[in-house]
């Protein structure tokens with residue numbers, strides 16, 4: 001049984017100072033970096049992931065996913081535009097030892113990392129090609145892209161756990177709704 005960690009959308013625009021900031025985003029970046037350093041250092045307490053991958057919101061022209069007057073439900077301020085600093089990983093993540101980075105949403109909204117591809121290969125296929133059966137998920141935002149990624153992971157048949165201590169949510173109500181939906185779908189919630 002092999003396990004992968006999926007780090008969802010820890011990008012500048014989703015952290016403090018970005019165009020669509022989530023409170024606690026920069027802290028998530030730092031905490032994920034610490035976890036990855038512990039993994040790299042090895043030892044008994046080190047997290048034993050066979051692979052660590054990341055996803056990125058990666059927009060060129062995502063249509064009405066961007067809006068001048070966003071409703072913050074289906075439309076959002078311009079964010080994660082390809083070629084901008086906002087699209088880059090948060091510097092707290094540095095260095096970024098990811099085995100693969102899955103880019104999503106070039107021309108449409110794409111909340112789930114499972115809509116992303118790495119060198120043309122979709123995330124689910126990449127995980128199966130690497131014999132992954134279990135995934136841990138962390139990142140930003142609990143109530144949007146983490147939620148969508150976790151629901152897809154469970155739907156694809158992966159044994160799925162969300163690491164809540166390594167996530168940040170936009171709003172309390174939508175985060176609570178996300179936790180309920182994930183629980184309902186059989187997703188494990190660690191640090192709940």
Ligand SMILES: [Zn+2]
Nearest residue numbers: 057065105110
């Ligand atoms: Zn987006």
